Amino acid sequence: MSDSIEAEVVLSQSEHLPAVDVWLVVDILRATTVMVRWFEAGGGALYPAKSTDDALRIARGLEEMGETPLLMGERNAVAPQGFDLGNSPLSITRELCGKYSCAVMATTNGTKALLKAAVTGAPVLVACARNVVAALDRALTKGRRIGIFCSGREGRPAWDDTLCAGLMVSCLAERFSGMHLADGARLALLAYQGARDFRASLETADHALFLKQIGFEDDIACAAEIDVAQSVPGLHEIPGEDGPMACLREDCAPLTSEAHSSLRASAAEGESR
Numbered sequence: 001m002s003d004s005i006e007a008e009v010v011l012s013q014s015e016h017l018p019a020v021d022v023w024l025v026v027d028i029l030r031a032t033t034v035m036v037r038w039f040e041a042g043g044g045a046l047y048p049a050k051s052t053d054d055a056l057r058i059a060r061g062l063e064e065m066g067e068t069p070l071l072m073g074e075r076n077a078v079a080p081q082g083f084d085l086g087n088s089p090l091s092i093t094r095e096l097c098g099k100y101s102c103a104v105m106a107t108t109n110g111t112k113a114l115l116k117a118a119v120t121g122a123p124v125l126v127a128c129a130r131n132v133v134a135a136l137d138r139a140l141t142k143g144r145r146i147g148i149f150c151s152g153r154e155g156r157p158a159w160d161d162t163l164c165a166g167l168m169v170s171c172l173a174e175r176f177s178g179m180h181l182a183d184g185a186r187l188a189l190l191a192y193q194g195a196r197d198f199r200a201s202l203e204t205a206d207h208a209l210f211l212k213q214i215g216f217e218d219d220i221a222c223a224a225e226i227d228v229a230q231s232v233p234g235l236h237e238i239p240g241e242d243g244p245m246a247c248l249r250e251d252c253a254p255l256t257s258e259a260h261s262s263l264r265a266s267a268a269e270g271e272s273r
């Protein structure tokens with residue numbers, strides 16, 4: 001099994017998406033961290049939107065269907081006009097989730113990456129440091145070619161997502177010693193292996209510095225927590241008023257004991273680096 005596992009890492013949305021058996025989409029600061037927190041807190045279906053206008057349209061459609069959607073996301077890291085909430089994972093609480101039947105989310109990079117991955121037809125899962133073990137374990141049930149898609153920033157690689165992808169590749173490589181690493185996966189792994197401390201390295205990313213500058217430093221600490229969540233949101237297609245819609249639902253599979261122990265051990269190693 002080890003020799004047949006392959007890891008692909010796509011470092012930005014400007015790149016071609018190769019054929020894989022499953023995509024793990026990463027936007028650790030902060031879209032996929034928020035998505036995992038939403039499901040950790042008991043949130044309902046989450047509809048990713050490609051733009052703020054698209055999000056407003058989806059939310060209106062859901063309201064007409066009797067839903068009570070939370071409209072959340074960011075432009076330049078703060079809530080767009082007309083949205084209920086911005087994009088801080090620390091704003092996502094059980095109390096908040098209890099007030100809404102579902103959520104609609106639009107962010108600068110993360111929701112776009114999810115929708116791009118959906119077009120490939122491969123299963124799409126949401127990953128970040130918080131659910132790294134559960135996400136990899138779930139991905140391994142989908143096939144042997146594991147794709148990690150970094151949202152990046154405005155079409156360019158981002159240190160934060162590359163570092164998180166490196167953590168994920170490291171967890172896989174620890175478990176599958178003979179696995180094949182495509183070039184992007186090797187680059188991400190080297191970035192991770194060169195970082196002495198995951199959180200400290202994450203804090204040096206351009207977007208982390210910007211978030212810190214505008215008062216969201218605590219979001220970085222939340223995003224840097226490794227393997228603290230079991231939620232693995234998965235993208236599903238559901239019929240909508242104007243045709244099929246993409247929505248995220250809880251896709252948490254029971255961790256297999258073997259997967260659990262080896263992936264968890266390497267994730268823990270990531271924390272103590």
Ligand code: MLT
Binds near residue numbers: 030078
């Ligand atoms: C993104 O999509 O680029 C991020 O979610 C931005 C953010 O949350 O600040």
